[in-house]
Amino acid sequence: MFIKINSIATIGLETIPVDVEVDVAEKGFPGFTIVGLASKAVEEARERVKTSMVNSGFDFPSKKITVNLAPADIPKDGAAYDLPIAIGVLVASGQLEAPKKGTVYFFGELSLDGQLRPTRGILLLALFAKKKKHASIYVPKPSAPEASVVSDISVYPVETLKTLVLHLNGTTAIRKLAHRIVEPESDDTMWESDLKDIAGQEQAKRALVIAASGGHNLLMWGPPGTGKTMLARALPGILPPLTPAEALEVTRIYSVSGLLSPGTALLTKRPFRSPHHGVSAAGMIGGGSSPQPGEVSLAHLGVLFLDEMPEFPRSVLEGIRQPMEDGAVDIVRVSGHVHYPASFTLIAAINPCPCGYLGHPRRACTCSPKQIAKYRHRLSGPILDRIDLTVMVAPVEVEKLAMTGVSQIPTITTSEARIMVLKARSIQTKRFLGTGLYTNSQMKNREVKQMCHLTPEAESFLKVAAEKFDFSARSYMRIIKVSRTIADLVGETHILPTHVAEALQYKQFV
Amino acid sequence: MDYQCLPGWKSIPELSLLSDLPKPPKQIYYMGNFDPHIFSDCVAVIGTRRITDYGRRVIEMMVPKLVYAKKTIVSGFMYGVDQYAHQTAIDAGGKTIAVLGWGITYPLEGYDKKLAERITSSGGLLVSEWEKQKPTLWTFPVRNRIVAAFSKEVIVVEAAGKSGSLITATIAQKLKRMLWAVPGPVTSRVSSATNRLIADGVARMWLGEYESATPVSHDNPIVAILEDEPLTVNDIARKLGKKVEEVGAQLSLLSVTGEVAEKDGKFHPAYVHKD
Numbered sequence: 001m002f003i004k005i006n007s008i009a010t011i012g013l014e015t016i017p018v019d020v021e022v023d024v025a026e027k028g029f030p031g032f033t034i035v036g037l038a039s040k041a042v043e044e045a046r047e048r049v050k051t052s053m054v055n056s057g058f059d060f061p062s063k064k065i066t067v068n069l070a071p072a073d074i075p076k077d078g079a080a081y082d083l084p085i086a087i088g089v090l091v092a093s094g095q096l097e098a099p100k101k102g103t104v105y106f107f108g109e110l111s112l113d114g115q116l117r118p119t120r121g122i123l124l125l126a127l128f129a130k131k132k133k134h135a136s137i138y139v140p141k142p143s144a145p146e147a148s149v150v151s152d153i154s155v156y157p158v159e160t161l162k163t164l165v166l167h168l169n170g171t172t173a174i175r176k177l178a179h180r181i182v183e184p185e186s187d188d189t190m191w192e193s194d195l196k197d198i199a200g201q202e203q204a205k206r207a208l209v210i211a212a213s214g215g216h217n218l219l220m221w222g223p224p225g226t227g228k229t230m231l232a233r234a235l236p237g238i239l240p241p242l243t244p245a246e247a248l249e250v251t252r253i254y255s256v257s258g259l260l261s262p263g264t265a266l267l268t269k270r271p272f273r274s275p276h277h278g279v280s281a282a283g284m285i286g287g288g289s290s291p292q293p294g295e296v297s298l299a300h301l302g303v304l305f306l307d308e309m310p311e312f313p314r315s316v317l318e319g320i321r322q323p324m325e326d327g328a329v330d331i332v333r334v335s336g337h338v339h340y341p342a343s344f345t346l347i348a349a350i351n352p353c354p355c356g357y358l359g360h361p362r363r364a365c366t367c368s369p370k371q372i373a374k375y376r377h378r379l380s381g382p383i384l385d386r387i388d389l390t391v392m393v394a395p396v397e398v399e400k401l402a403m404t405g406v407s408q409i410p411t412i413t414t415s416e417a418r419i420m421v422l423k424a425r426s427i428q429t430k431r432f433l434g435t436g437l438y439t440n441s442q443m444k445n446r447e448v449k450q451m452c453h454l455t456p457e458a459e460s461f462l463k464v465a466a467e468k469f470d471f472s473a474r475s476y477m478r479i480i481k482v483s484r485t486i487a488d489l490v491g492e493t494h495i496l497p498t499h500v501a502e503a504l505q506y507k508q509f510v
Numbered sequence: 511m512d513y514q515c516l517p518g519w520k521s522i523p524e525l526s527l528l529s530d531l532p533k534p535p536k537q538i539y540y541m542g543n544f545d546p547h548i549f550s551d552c553v554a555v556i557g558t559r560r561i562t563d564y565g566r567r568v569i570e571m572m573v574p575k576l577v578y579a580k581k582t583i584v585s586g587f588m589y590g591v592d593q594y595a596h597q598t599a600i601d602a603g604g605k606t607i608a609v610l611g612w613g614i615t616y617p618l619e620g621y622d623k624k625l626a627e628r629i630t631s632s633g634g635l636l637v638s639e640w641e642k643q644k645p646t647l648w649t650f651p652v653r654n655r656i657v658a659a660f661s662k663e664v665i666v667v668e669a670a671g672k673s674g675s676l677i678t679a680t681i682a683q684k685l686k687r688m689l690w691a692v693p694g695p696v697t698s699r700v701s702s703a704t705n706r707l708i709a710d711g712v713a714r715m716w717l718g719e720y721e722s723a724t725p726v727s728h729d730n731p732i733v734a735i736l737e738d739e740p741l742t743v744n745d746i747a748r749k750l751g752k753k754v755e756e757v758g759a760q761l762s763l764l765s766v767t768g769e770v771a772e773k774d775g776k777f778h779p780a781y782v783h784k785d
Contacts (some may be wrong), residue, residue, distance in 0.1 A: 202754035203743045222775075352774070359774040364560055364699060369589045373620060392775030394742045465766045486755075501759035504766075505743065 012338030022088030028064030036069030056114035079109035102134035116140035120258030142262035213424035214485030215439030222393030271302035535639035542630035557591030557667035577604030613643035
């Protein structure tokens with residue numbers, strides 16, 4: 001007997017319907033074959049399906065079984081076809097009635113005892129099923145919450161193969177998962193590091209606020225142990241929460257890469273990725289034989305933090321140039337062409353020299369000028385061109401930390417910073433309504449001219465400064481964009497000379 | 511760049527100072543436009559490769575004054591104090607002589623090359639007693655005797671215990687040149703030898719003459735506290751109890767008007783030299 005079961009294949013973030021065709025032939029030598037460009041993981045489904053069926057108390061027919069994953073020319077990967085194949089064999093061998101009502105999708109990995117294991121890509125399946133009328137999906141219970149955020153579909157969390165069969169027979173029904181609306185996170189979330197816990201570095205904190213408000217890329221520069229990493233880790237706390245649409249976009253990426261911990265429905269915090277400098281180009285940009293998202297995509301709509309940036313291989317750094325420009329990456333491999341979004345804020349930390357102590361008040365630097373030049377040369381011009389803010393994170397004297405307690409110096413806290421950022425972002429949302437932009441940093445020259453109005457005094461001051469510091473046309477634009485964000489932070493519609501003057505503090509030193 | 515050989519330097523009166531040496535060089539190779547007057551009033555500004563911020567401030571204060579007094583700045587072209595002295599002399603519109611620790615044909619690259627071009631194009635000279643010598647351990651001390659011999663005065667800006675500048679200082683002393691040393695913080699390694707030269711009475715103490723950069727702007731609290739020591743934006747904000755964004759904006763305004771300057775994240779008053 002022949003049966004067709006619905007499932008899906010994912011190529012990047014795209015979803016393609018896959019028909020799992022199962023035929024149990026009365027004639028022929030007993031065997032079990034899977035065809036349709038199946039990967040090793042899919043091939044091995046034979047053993048998992050067979051054993052889990054037997055261990056769940058079903059009969060595995062000793063007949064000639066052929067499984068075809070159609071369309072046959074698209075590569076299939078992953079263990080998610082276990083469940084559709086098992087259901088197909090059960091139906092085709094007459095142990096189960098074929099599901100009749102509406103469009104039904106099966107998706108999930110089986111374990112040998114018949115349990116269903118967490119499977120990646122559930123959210124993509126749910127979003128795909130939503131396009132059909134009265135669709136229902138049967139997915140592993142641990143991963144089912146991912147699907148619960150999608151409306152207009154029935155999500156059945158399946159614990160074991162046995163319970164699923166009992167449900168389909170009409171004996172014991174599985175309860176549908178209720179549709180869930182995920183609220184943006186509340187403010188009382190604990191953050192990894194709070195701005196008020198970092199001693200000194202008021203200017204760097206201010207730069208973080210500006211970066212978070214305008215989506216500007218930030219370069220922090222200073223000797224080891226001055227708090228660069230702590231500052232970067234405080235950034236997620238001051239970023240505005242993801243909007244529901246953004247949350248769905250981010251969760252999709254995490255769903256395909258299998259990084260959602262079981263039970264998670266929707267990611268609400270902006271992602272913060274800090275890859276080690278040993279990362280490969282494929283790990284950073286995305287890749288693999290069936291291309292997986294890289295760090296730039298996992299940091300989509302969030303922060304990509306590169307600690308010790310010059311230590312990253314040149315090829316990796318050059319690789320992030322294109323995503324920084326386009327907000328997306330295209331990965332081309334033998335198995336196909338994949339498009340992943342990758343719109344992130346880059347936070348980079350660098351030491352002033354290889355030994356790290358150049359300009360340190362007490363420790364001598366042991367690098368020669370050649371070494372220093374070589375070290376700085378690793379950051380290519382095109383990368384630096386895309387960094388709007390540069391800030392020096394100088395060593396803080398131990399005595400000063402002890403003397404000036406938190407009470408004595410006015411220091412900004414994470415919750416205060418968050419309120420400022422939210423305010424600046426709402427101004428930008430209004431400004432960019434209908435333009436497809438979200439933040440000041442995304443403005444191109446045309447928008448800068450249209451939307452950044454400098455007062456005549458500010459403009460003449462900027463011109464004098466440009467002459468004095470010998471700005472390129474690009475850095476000129478950068479200063480205006482940063483001034484725009486600074487003006488937004490205080491709610492000014494025009495850019496005043498003080499805003500330009502402050503923006504000048506974050507100009508590049510190289 | 512083309513170089514020339516000067517075998518008969520003894521016939522040039524301005525170079526007679528070289529004859530003070532027990533073993534004067536046989537010939538002099540040079541690059542640049544040769545004008546014997548450049549040698550008539552030279553001051554050597556020398557010191558460590560590991561220059562600190564303090565050393566830079568001292569050179570920025572000292573060298574333009576020497577240039578204004580129509581002196582030629584002689585130094586050893588090594589990175590650190592030497593190169594900063596050359597560079598500051600050129601920036602101040604003066605002439606400078608770099609005595610190389612290697613042969614004149616030895617290829618330069620990077621910043622060295624740029625600086626060499628600036629020296630020759632600003633009327634200065636690159637000088638060496640060798641044609642094809644590679645830089646090695648012994649060439650630098652040998653070169654130092656020429657630096658000392660050319661100059662009527664030798665100023666050591668910063669030097670650590672075993673610095674090559676001490677060799678120059680010893681030679682200068684033997685040649686009866688006026689030897690100066692710049693006092694430095696006793697906590698700094700690269701000031702230990704200069705302080706020692708002063709303490710032992712070998713060198714005179716160079717005190718400079720502190721002139722306020724902008725006497726009128728003392729009513730600006732930021733410039734006023736920067737007169738005491740170079741500070742970062744954070745330090746200034748903390749001392750004045752102001753917000754860092756306000757202080758930052760103020761500093762930008764002061765930088766554009768040229769009242770303060772920034773180096774490696776620290777601000778200091780810009781030294782203005784009055785005629």
